[in-house]
Amino acid sequence: MMSDFTSGFWSTYIVVFTVLAVIFCFLLLTIMGGGDKKSPDETTHVWDGDLTERNNPLPNWWRGLFVGLLVFTIGYLIYYPGLGSFPGIGNWSSVGQFEEEMKDLDAQTKPLYDRYLMMSVQQVAADSEAIGMAERLFLNNCAQCHGSDAKGSVGFPNLRSGAWSWGGTPEAIRESIAEGRTGLMTPLDGILSESATTQVIAYVRSFSGLEHDAAAAAAGQPLFVENCSACHGEYGRGVPEVGGPDLTDNVWVFGSSERAIRESVVNGRNMDLTEGTQAMPAHKELLSQGKVHLLTAYVWGLTNR
């Protein structure tokens, strides 16, 4: 709540004005209704000497509508929040209504998702209607980082490359979506000297046949085994259990240029995440089990058609 409203002054202010307005309207309808006994058909309002305002009486049923509105107003202010900070006896709130409607919607769509949950990922991936739904889910929930075509961009994995840092089985994909992932690359600044870094980079680039200095690569090999193999494997093939990417498949999440690799080695990757956040956020709180299932099938199906 905003600090303006903590004192209770503004609440009182609104209550006073609302109540006064209701009383004013009531008085207007009763006192004014008495009318001016002296001049039955004319008011005393005259403009420009000869322009007189006549009395065109309002029908009583219309007045009845005004009274009805006043009664409605009072009922509304009692039942709904409206009178300052008084929450109303109906306990209504916009958030509550939203949540209720979402619950209804979930209940409505549940049978549909339940049907897909009974099917395996492979079966769902072959169902064009399910994939149509999954595609919309992907475009709404995943495309911000992974791109509309799922090919990612710098720092965000390409889901069509066939390279899976955390494994490409349906189960692994489901876990990535539901629980999230954070692949931490430890900074090796201070552990590897500058020349050693250059040698390791040459060795890493040699895996994919990229342009490199053969002598430096050879010198980099023992350095790689010593410093990098825990996560990337002895031969650079990656360790899916810890999310260590395969460095031999020529798929580069952060770029293949020497400069990009040096950045990864020296400063690490995903080291600046705030505590409690993940590089790939967990979606189990955001998406229902059925939606995660559909998305798993969609992502799995991108490379397994």
Place this chain on the structure above:
Amino acid sequence: MNDIDNFSQPTEKKSLFASRKKIYVRSVTGTFQNWRVTILLLILIVFYGVPWLTWGDRPAVLLDLAARKFYFLGVVFWPQDVIYLTALLLLSAYLLFLFTAIAGRLFCGYACPQTIYTELLMWIERKIEGDRNAQIKLDASPWSAQKIGKRAGKHLLWLLIALWSGITFVGYFVPIRELLPMLPFTISGWSLFFLLLFAAMVYFLSGLMREQVCKFMCPYARFQSVMFDRDTMIVTYDTARGEPRGVRSRKSKDSGAVLGDCVDCALCVHVCPTGIDIRNGLQYECIGCGACIDACDSVMKKLAFSLGLVRYATENAIEYGYDKAQMMKRILRPRTLVYIVILLAITVAVAVSLFLRNPLRVDVLRDRGVMARETVPGVIENVYRLQIMNTEEAPHAFTIKVEGLPGINVVAELSQPIHIAAEEARMIPVSVHFALPREGWDAGTYPITFTVMATDKAKMTRTEKSTFMVPKN
């Protein structure tokens, strides 16, 4: 004569509020009433009949609010077609302007739903309770089995008509053949709400409130007056000819020399649905129904006086004594000509645009996550989302082509053609490749176009602009 005095003399009103005085309307026949009945029947037949028409396996006219699609014969209007609604409203507005400028509140008197239902319910009332005098007598009589029976019968019939009107009204939004079996228990809440709302409007507004709606609630009634000018034909009492009014005895033929043609029979007042006396001149309550013209003409005919003591005439015609031809000539004046030109322009524009209307709609959005990327050295990839809407009631297959840079192409992984079901909108992620020429290419943004084309219908082709980004090395 008692109740007339309420209208012709200032009453002792001491309050800013007044109770409604019931108006007993006497039935009348004549030229203008025949017109009214004809138009009334036409509109009612169309209103009650249209929901039952079918087109293929769906209603011919259906305003499907939940799906946001309006079906009209063979055409499906999507929310993107809202311009046609605008055009329809403009057309209606200018028609109202035109008719009102020519002959006053024609809409109020002849075509307004409030008037139509009031006439219909009054007709029923007369069938049961009798005409004006019988109604006054019935109201004054003490409660008896007969009175209760008549009242109950009237209200029952009114309610039945009101309910059927409500069902018909909702039948424009929910297929009426599906709606009827749902009544009364499985109908959706909102359908029931609008059904009862419309029924209540018919019953209360047209059955009970009648002229009160026109006098106090209707905004059109107020603003139509500003479309009048001195050449607008309005229902007018020819004061010069009629005054001094007076009842004359059949014997003294010469009394016509002293008295005007008005015999003060008050028939014009008795037939008026808003209870005014047209002899007091143009009044805001007058809905221009022409009942008083027919009533007066019938009296004039009996007395062998010339017709038209009360008639459609313009203020200028009365003042300068124009004959009919002179008055009619003034129908075509700058104001009405402008209205006619605008009406024609809108009609032509709508007709042409409906004829050329493309049932395919395409929106191209650049991907929000990806600016541009290099796939293999020298090949730049941009990503787009193509929203392809097939608004037709038949499935179509589409191919996507991109143009604007040498050798630019849609990636082969996109399996073309793309099948889109009837009345479906799909978001298609599309990657576009541009191989940088050997001699180099400047970084920057280049205009490109996407062409989406149905494989089986040449008319369904759309070309949309977008941009392609080549990043700096």
